[in-house]
Amino acid sequence: MLILHCPYCGVDADETDLHAGGQAHLKREGPGSSDEAFEDYLFMRENPKGVHFERWRHVYGCGKWFHAARCTSTLEVFGTYPAQTLEPPQDIKDKISGTRPGWSWGIFK
Amino acid sequence: MSNAVSALNGKVAPGEVTIREAGLRGMITLRGDLSDSKLKSVCTGLSGVDLPMPGHANCVGEKGLCWMSPDEMLVLVPYAEVDAALELIAKNLKKKHHLAENVSDARALIFVEGEYSRDMIAKLAPVDLHPDVFQPGSFRRTHLGQVAAAFWMRDVDTFEVICFRSVADYAFNLLETSAKAGAVGHFNAR
Ligand SMILES: [Zn+2]
Numbered sequence: 001m002l003i004l005h006c007p008y009c010g011v012d013a014d015e016t017d018l019h020a021g022g023q024a025h026l027k028r029e030g031p032g033s034s035d036e037a038f039e040d041y042l043f044m045r046e047n048p049k050g051v052h053f054e055r056w057r058h059v060y061g062c063g064k065w066f067h068a069a070r071c072t073s074t075l076e077v078f079g080t081y082p083a084q085t086l087e088p089p090q091d092i093k094d095k096i097s098g099t100r101p102g103w104s105w106g107i108f109k
Numbered sequence: 110m111s112n113a114v115s116a117l118n119g120k121v122a123p124g125e126v127t128i129r130e131a132g133l134r135g136m137i138t139l140r141g142d143l144s145d146s147k148l149k150s151v152c153t154g155l156s157g158v159d160l161p162m163p164g165h166a167n168c169v170g171e172k173g174l175c176w177m178s179p180d181e182m183l184v185l186v187p188y189a190e191v192d193a194a195l196e197l198i199a200k201n202l203k204k205k206h207h208l209a210e211n212v213s214d215a216r217a218l219i220f221v222e223g224e225y226s227r228d229m230i231a232k233l234a235p236v237d238l239h240p241d242v243f244q245p246g247s248f249r250r251t252h253l254g255q256v257a258a259a260f261w262m263r264d265v266d267t268f269e270v271i272c273f274r275s276v277a278d279y280a281f282n283l284l285e286t287s288a289k290a291g292a293v294g295h296f297n298a299r
Contacts, residue, residue, distance in 0.1 A: 008179050009250075010163055014235030017251050060257055061250045062178030 002075060006058045007066050007082050013058055021055030024067045025087060025106065049073050051096055051103045053088060056080075069096060113188070116217035116277035126223035126288040128281060131269070133188035134171060134218045137195060140181045141207030148182075151201040155184055155194050166248035166261035168269070175248050175261060175271075183259075183271075188213060217277035221260075221268040221284055225292035230260060230268050232287050240296055254283045 002015040022045070029041035046052065052072045057065045067085070069078040069092050076099070079092040088108060096103055103109065117130040141148050149160050156174045158167035160182075166175040168185060175183040186194050191211050198209045221229055231238040233253045243249075248261035256276040260268050272280040 011249065012237070013251075016235055060252045062181075064178060 002070075002077075004056055004066075004068050004077060005080050006061060006064070007080050008064045009058060009062045011061065013061055017058065017060040019057040019059040021057055021065060024053040024055045025108075046106055048105060051078075051100055051105050053105060053108075055083065071100070113214070116274045117219075117281055120281060122281070122285040122288065124223070124288050125291070126221060126226050126229050128284045128288055129220040129222060130277070130281060131218035131220055134213065134216075135186040135188045135191035135194065136211075136213045136216050136218075136271075137184040137186070137191065137198070138177075138181065138210045138212050139184055139198065139207065140209075141202065141205060143180060143182060145205060147201055147205060148207065151198055152182055152184060155186060155197065161246070161248065164248060165246050167246065168261065168263060175259065177250065177259075215274055217272055217274050217280070219270040219272070219277070219281055219284060221270060221288075222266060223288075224266055226266055226268050227262075227296055228292045228294070229284060229287045230270075231295070232290075232293065233283060234258075234260070238296070253280055256280060 003012050004018060006013050026041060029037045050071055050073050052070060054068050055065055056068050065083045066080055067083055068080045069088055070076060078095045081089050081092060113133055115130060115133045119132045120130045122128040139152065152160055152174055156172045158169055158172065158174055161167045161174050161176045163176050167173055171185065171187045173185040177183050184194065191213055195209055195211060227238055234251050236249050236251050237243065243262065245262045245264050248259065250259040252258055253270070256272055256279055258270055258272040258280060260270040263269055270280065
């Protein structure tokens with residue numbers, strides 16, 4: 001069972017209080033973008049065994065979207081952070097580096 | 110004028126832990142900037158209590174404030190006072206971006222009363238209800254069994270549960286079944 005800390009409510013929410021929202025930090029491609037970029041945006045996703053960044057919604061709680069950094073292999077949660085950001089905060093990256101040195105994910109490392 | 114009736118019309122299931130539908134209660138969903146001084150003062154003025162911290166509810170009698178999210182407060186008032194309260198909110202927040210809606214008839218309020226009320230809630234919600242963590246004044250939005258619900262502790266023996274009116278019957282039966290099954294004893298009552 002996955003338990004994630006909601007950065008807005010400050011509570012630890014059980015998986016059944018949450019709704020999974022897929023990969024985090026997607027860059028939206030719209031009118032004017034190339035077909036390849038639009039296809040990437042629509043369909044191409046990271047599918048790592050290990051460090052992953054996801055969007056989650058505290059659907060039975062405050063209703064807000066937030067981000068989570070976790071390991072898909074061990075279910076270790078590195079941390080959660082508000083959705084109003086374009087990249088993972090440094091303290092979360094540092095925490096991942098502590099146990100997964102040399103990790104990379106998309107454009108982040 | 111229609112005769113307003115609450116979801117379960119005050120149904121009671123007495124027992125070691127008693128489940129009691131509270132009857133009609135005025136509830137206003139108020140969304141806006143919770144740090145705004147005008148919003149704060151209209152909330153405290155209507156309810157007579159201080160603005161609660163995140164994860165808390167301040168309730169006295171039929172009035173109170175519940176922290177719903179970083180931009181949402183639930184204002185509780187007596188059922189008959191909702192229209193006047195909405196007018197006051199509209200007047201005071203005229204120039205502020207906000208939303209206030211009467212949700213009284215969309216909700217049901219259920220009391221869980223008795224020494225082991227904590228056990229009854231703990232059996233049904235994925236929430237840490239340890240006495241060191243969840244205390245009088247604590248508030249949580251989550252789910253009870255299969256339905257969305259919010260609850261807060263009024264005092265050491267009493268929880269107040271809010272759910273949608275359409276699932277009031279389910280929530281009541283769920284709590285009643287939990288109460289009939291008895292205490293778990295995990296929290297080693299006082
Ligand atoms: Zn939340």
